[in-house]
Amino acid sequence: MVDGILNYLWLVPALPLLGVIGNAAIALFAERPLLLTESGSEEHGHGHGSSHAAPPYRKLVAVFGPGVVGVSFVVSLLSVLALAARPAHDRLFVQVLFPWVQAGSFDAPVAFQLDPLSAVMILVVTGVGFLIHVYSVGYMSHEKAFARYFVYLNLFTFAMLLLVLGSNFLLMFVGWEGVGLCSYLLIGYWYEKQSAADAGKKAFVVNRVGDFGFLVAMFLIFWTFGSVDYTEVFARIPGLSASGDLTTGVATAITLLLFVGAVGKSAQIPLYVWLPDAMEGPTPVSALIHAATMVTAGVYMVARTSALFLLAPASMAVVAVVGAATAIFSATIGITQNDIKRVLAYSTVSQLGYMFLACGVGAFTAGIFHLMTHAFFKALLFLASGSVIHALSGEQDMRKMGSLKKHLPITFTTMFIATLAISGIPGLSGFFSKDEILWKSFSSGHGHVGLWLVGTVAAGITAFYMFRLVFLTFYGESRMEPEVEKHVHESPYSMTVPLMILAVLSVAGGWIGWPAALGGSNHFEHWLAPVFAHGAEGAVHGGAHASAALEYLLMAGSVGVALCGIGLAWYLYRGRTSMPKEIAKAVPGLYDVVLNKYYVDEIYDAAIVKRIVNGSVWLWEAFDDAFIDGIVNGVASLVRGAGDKARRLQTGVVGNYAFTLLLGAVILVGFLLWP
Amino acid sequence: MMEPSAYLLLSGILFGIGVAGVVARKNVLIILMSVEIMMNAVNVAFIAVGSYLGDVTGSVFAFMVMTVAAAEAAVGLAILIAIYRLKETVDITELSILKW
Amino acid sequence: MEPVLFVIFGAISVGGAIMVVTRRHPMASALYLILTLFAVAALFALRQAHFLAAIQVIVYAGAVVVLFIFVIMLINVPESRLPVERLTGMRFLGVTVAGLLILESALVARRFGMAGTPATDAGSVRAVGTALFTDYLLAFEVTSVLLLAAVIGAIAMAKKKI
Numbered sequence: 001m002v003d004g005i006l007n008y009l010w011l012v013p014a015l016p017l018l019g020v021i022g023n024a025a026i027a028l029f030a031e032r033p034l035l036l037t038e039s040g041s042e043e044h045g046h047g048h049g050s051s052h053a054a055p056p057y058r059k060l061v062a063v064f065g066p067g068v069v070g071v072s073f074v075v076s077l078l079s080v081l082a083l084a085a086r087p088a089h090d091r092l093f094v095q096v097l098f099p100w101v102q103a104g105s106f107d108a109p110v111a112f113q114l115d116p117l118s119a120v121m122i123l124v125v126t127g128v129g130f131l132i133h134v135y136s137v138g139y140m141s142h143e144k145a146f147a148r149y150f151v152y153l154n155l156f157t158f159a160m161l162l163l164v165l166g167s168n169f170l171l172m173f174v175g176w177e178g179v180g181l182c183s184y185l186l187i188g189y190w191y192e193k194q195s196a197a198d199a200g201k202k203a204f205v206v207n208r209v210g211d212f213g214f215l216v217a218m219f220l221i222f223w224t225f226g227s228v229d230y231t232e233v234f235a236r237i238p239g240l241s242a243s244g245d246l247t248t249g250v251a252t253a254i255t256l257l258l259f260v261g262a263v264g265k266s267a268q269i270p271l272y273v274w275l276p277d278a279m280e281g282p283t284p285v286s287a288l289i290h291a292a293t294m295v296t297a298g299v300y301m302v303a304r305t306s307a308l309f310l311l312a313p314a315s316m317a318v319v320a321v322v323g324a325a326t327a328i329f330s331a332t333i334g335i336t337q338n339d340i341k342r343v344l345a346y347s348t349v350s351q352l353g354y355m356f357l358a359c360g361v362g363a364f365t366a367g368i369f370h371l372m373t374h375a376f377f378k379a380l381l382f383l384a385s386g387s388v389i390h391a392l393s394g395e396q397d398m399r400k401m402g403s404l405k406k407h408l409p410i411t412f413t414t415m416f417i418a419t420l421a422i423s424g425i426p427g428l429s430g431f432f433s434k435d436e437i438l439w440k441s442f443s444s445g446h447g448h449v450g451l452w453l454v455g456t457v458a459a460g461i462t463a464f465y466m467f468r469l470v471f472l473t474f475y476g477e478s479r480m481e482p483e484v485e486k487h488v489h490e491s492p493y494s495m496t497v498p499l500m501i502l503a504v505l506s507v508a509g510g511w512i513g514w515p516a517a518l519g520g521s522n523h524f525e526h527w528l529a530p531v532f533a534h535g536a537e538g539a540v541h542g543g544a545h546a547s548a549a550l551e552y553l554l555m556a557g558s559v560g561v562a563l564c565g566i567g568l569a570w571y572l573y574r575g576r577t578s579m580p581k582e583i584a585k586a587v588p589g590l591y592d593v594v595l596n597k598y599y600v601d602e603i604y605d606a607a608i609v610k611r612i613v614n615g616s617v618w619l620w621e622a623f624d625d626a627f628i629d630g631i632v633n634g635v636a637s638l639v640r641g642a643g644d645k646a647r648r649l650q651t652g653v654v655g656n657y658a659f660t661l662l663l664g665a666v667i668l669v670g671f672l673l674w675p
Numbered sequence: 676m677m678e679p680s681a682y683l684l685l686s687g688i689l690f691g692i693g694v695a696g697v698v699a700r701k702n703v704l705i706i707l708m709s710v711e712i713m714m715n716a717v718n719v720a721f722i723a724v725g726s727y728l729g730d731v732t733g734s735v736f737a738f739m740v741m742t743v744a745a746a747e748a749a750v751g752l753a754i755l756i757a758i759y760r761l762k763e764t765v766d767i768t769e770l771s772i773l774k775w
Numbered sequence: 776m777e778p779v780l781f782v783i784f785g786a787i788s789v790g791g792a793i794m795v796v797t798r799r800h801p802m803a804s805a806l807y808l809i810l811t812l813f814a815v816a817a818l819f820a821l822r823q824a825h826f827l828a829a830i831q832v833i834v835y836a837g838a839v840v841v842l843f844i845f846v847i848m849l850i851n852v853p854e855s856r857l858p859v860e861r862l863t864g865m866r867f868l869g870v871t872v873a874g875l876l877i878l879e880s881a882l883v884a885r886r887f888g889m890a891g892t893p894a895t896d897a898g899s900v901r902a903v904g905t906a907l908f909t910d911y912l913l914a915f916e917v918t919s920v921l922l923l924a925a926v927i928g929a930i931a932m933a934k935k936k937i
Contacts, residue, residue, distance in 0.1 A: 652774030687880025696796030698869030701858035704801035726822040746925030753932035766858035
C-alpha cells in the first residue's frame with residue numbers, strides 16, 4: 001500500500017515541468033508585452049526604483065513557481081519513505097514511462113530510477129530547491145522579468161531531477177545539458193549587463209569541454225557494454241571482466257572521460273574558471289545552481305558510476321588528486337577575494353574538491369554525505385549573503401560592509417551557523433561529512449597521507465577565509481556608503497524563513513551520518529550501502545590504519561586546524577586590523593598573484609581563447625569571406641554577366657521575334673522530316 | 676482526278692509567301708495582310724484534304740479559321756489605329772520600346 | 776478539266792500573294808489581296824466546297840479586305856511617310872528561311888501523297904450546315920462569342936474616348 005506512491009514517481013520531475021509551462025505562458029503573454037511597452041524606462045539590478053503597482057500575474061507566479069517544487073518535494077519525500085519501507089536489498093525502483101530512442105540494439109527509454117542515491121539527490125534538489133524558490137520570491141521582488149526568472153528556475157529543477165532520476169546515461173545526459181542551459185540562462189539573467197552575458201557564455205563554453213568528455217564516455221560505455229542502462233551496465237561488469245572484454249585500460253578510459261565531464265560541470269581544476277564568473281547571476285541562482293545542486297552533478301555522476309571507477313585505480317588516483325588540488329588551490333584564492341559572492345564561489349569550488357577527494361579514495365558515501373551537508377550550509381551562506389546584498393541595495397564588496405550584525409540579526413545568526421558548519425566545528429553538519437572525508441582519505445586503501453594533509457590544511461584555510469568574511473561583513477566599523485546605510489533593512493519573511501530552515505538543517509543535517517567511532521550508527525552509510533556495495537568494503541575498510549584511537553586523533557587534528565584558522569582570522573580582522581595590509585605589503589608578488597587568481601584566466605585567455613579567436617577570424621576572413629562567398633558571389637556575377645549580354649536578344653523589334661519563331665518552325669519541321 | 680499533294684504544295688507556297696511578308700516587311704498593314712494570306716493557305720490545305728477524304732471536318736475547320744481571321748483582322752486594325760494615333764507611324768521597327 | 780483550272784487559279788493566287796507582299800503602298804497590296812482571295816475561292820469551288828467558296832468571297836473579299844481598305848484610307852499615311860524598306864541582310868535571311876519552309880512543305884506534300892479521288896460533296900452547303908449545327912454546335916457558338924469579343928475589343932481599342 002505504501003509502495004503504491006512509487007508509481008507516482010514521474011510526478012517529481014513532471015511538476016516542475018508543469019511550472020515551466022505555466023510560467024512560460026505568463027512570461028510570454030502577460031509579462032513580455034508589458035516589458036516591451038515600458039522598455040524605454042526599464043531599470044534593472046537590485047534597485048528599488050520600481051514604484052509601479054505590481055501586475056496581477058506576479059502573485060500567481062509567486063505562488064505557482066515555488067508551489068510546484070514544493071508539491072514535488074512532498075511527492076519525493078513520500079516516495080523515499082516508501083523506498084525506505086522496503087528491505088535494504090530491494091531498494092531499487094525503476095519506472096519505465098515510454099520508449100524514447102530505439103535503434104537496433106540501442107534502447108534508451110524514458111525511465112526513472114529511485115534508489116538510495118537518487119533518493120538523497122531528489123530530496124536535496126526539491127527540498128533545498130523549494131526553499132530557494134521561496135526565497136527568490138522575496139529576493140527578486142524588485143525585478144520586472146519576474147515570471148521569466150521562475151520559468152528558468154523551474155526548468156532548472158526539472159532538468160536536475162531528470163539528471164538524478166534518469167535510469168540510463170542518455171537521460172542523465174539530457175538533464176546534464178538541461179541544467180547547463182538553465183545555468184547559462186540564469187547567469188545571463190541580467191543580459192543587458194555585458195559582464196553577465198559574458199559570464200553566461202563562459203560557463204556554457206567551458207561546460208561544453210566537459211560535456212564532450214561525457215559524450216565520448218557514453219559512446220565507449222555503449223560500445224563496451226552494449227547498453228546505456230545503469231542496471232544492465234553494472235550487471236555486466238563481472239561477466240565482461242572475467243571474459244577479458246573489459247580491461248583496466250578500457251575502464252580507465254571510460255572513467256577518465258566521465259571525470260572530464262564531471263570536472264566541467266563541478267568546476268574542478270582545470271575547468272573551474274566559469275564558476276566564480278557565474279556569480280554575475282542573481283544570488284538565489286548562485287545558491288541553487290552554483291552551490292547546492294548543479295555543480296554537484298559531477299559528484300553524483302562519479303558516485304553513480306562508482307562500480308566503473310573502482311575498476312580503474314589510475315582514474316581513482318586522478319580523481320583524488322584533482323579533488324585535493326582543487327580544494328587547496330581555490331581555498332587560497334578565497335583568502336584574498338573581496339567580493340562576498342566570489343569568496344563563496346571559491347569556497348564552493350574548494351568544497352567540491354573535497355567531494356571528489358572522497359570519491360577518489362573510494363569513500364563515495366562520504367562524498368555524497370558532504371554533497372548533502374554542503375547543499376545545506378552553502379545554500380544558506382549564499383542566501384544569507386544574498387540577504388546582505390539585498391539589504392545593501394546590491395553592494396557586494398566586503399570592504400564596503402561591516403558592523404551589520406545589529407542591522408541584520410537573523411541573517412547574521414544563520415550565516416554564522418553556516419560558517420561554523422563549513423569550518424567543521426564539532427556537532428554541526430560540516431564536521432561530520434568533512435571529517436569522514438579526511439578520515440577516509442587517510443585510512444582507505446585508495447587513500448594517502450599526502451591527500452589527508454592537503455585536505456586538512458585546506459580545512460584550516462576554509463575556516464580562516466569564512467571567518468574573515470563574517471568578520472568583515474558583520475563586525476567592526478561600518479564602512480558602508482552613507483546613502484546605502486540609510487536603506488539597510490532586514491529581509492522579508494519569505495527570505496528569512498528559508499534561512500532559518502536551512503540553518504536548522506546545517507546543524508542537524510549531519511546527525512544522520514554520526515560516525516560509529518563517536519557512538520553513532522552512521523545511518524547514512526547504511527542507507528547508501530546497497531548502491532556502493534560492489535567492492536566498497538575492501539576499499540574503505542581494507543585500510544591497515546583503521547583504528548578508533550587514530551580516528552579520534554585525526555578528528556582532533558582537523559578540529560584544531562579549523563580553530564587555528566578561526567583564531568588567525570580573529571587576530572587579523574578583529575585584533576590587529578592593520579596586519580592584513582602589512583602582510584600584503586610584505587609579500588607583494590605573492591599577494592598579487594593570489595589576488596589575481598593565479599592569473600589562470602589570463603593564461604587560458606592567451607593560450608587557448610586567443611588562439612581559437614584568431615583561428616576563427618582566419619576562417620571567417622580567409623575561408624568564409626574569400627573562398628565560400630567567392631564561389632557564391634562568383635556564380636551570381638557570372639549569371640548576372642550572362643544575363644546582361646543575353647538581354648540584348650530582347651530587341652523589341654517584332655520582326656526579329658517573328659524570324660526566330662520561323663527559324664524554330666523550320667528547324668523543327670526539318671528535324672521531323674529527317675530520314 | 677488530281678492528287679491532293681498538288682493542293683498541299685500550293686498551300687505551302689502561299690504560306691511561305693505570307694511568312695516572307697511577315698518577316699521582311701516593315702509596314703504593319705502589309706504584315707497583317709500577309710497573315711491573312713497564311714491563314715488562307717491553311718484553309719486551302721484543309722479543304723483539299725477534307726474533300727479527298729470525303730470528310731466534312733475539313734470545311735468546318737476552314738470555317739473556324741476564317742472566323743478567327745476576321746476577328747484577328749478587326750482587333751489588329753483597331754490596334755493599328757490606336758498606335759498610329761499615338762506614334763504617327765506604321766513602321767513596325769519603330770515600335771520597339773518593349774525591350775531590355 | 777480540274778488540272779487546267781487548278782494551274783490557272785493556283786498561278787493567280789500565288790502571283791497575287793507575291794504582289795501583296797512586295798507592293799510599297801498598302802492600298803495596292805489590299806487590291807492584290809482581293810485577287811488572291813478570289814483565286815483561292817475558285818480553288819475551293821474546284822474541290823466542291825461551295826459553301827466555303829461563297830463565304831470566302833463574301834466575308835473575306837467582301838468584309839475583311841474592305842475593312843483593310845477602310846483603315847488604309849482612314850489613317851491615310853502620306854507616300855512620303857511610308858516606311859523605307861531596303862534590302863538588308865536580316866530581311867534577305869528571313870526570305871531565304873521562308874523559302875526553306877516552302878521547300879519543306881513540298882517534301883511533306885510528296886511524302887504524304889494520297890491517291891487521287893474525285894471530289895465528293897462533303898463541302899456542300901447542306902453537309903457543312905448539318906455538321907455545324909449538330910456535331911460542332913458548341914464550337915460554332917463559341918465562335919460567335921469570339922466574334923463578339925473581337926468587336927468589343929476593336930471598339931475599345933480604336934475609339935478615342937470611351
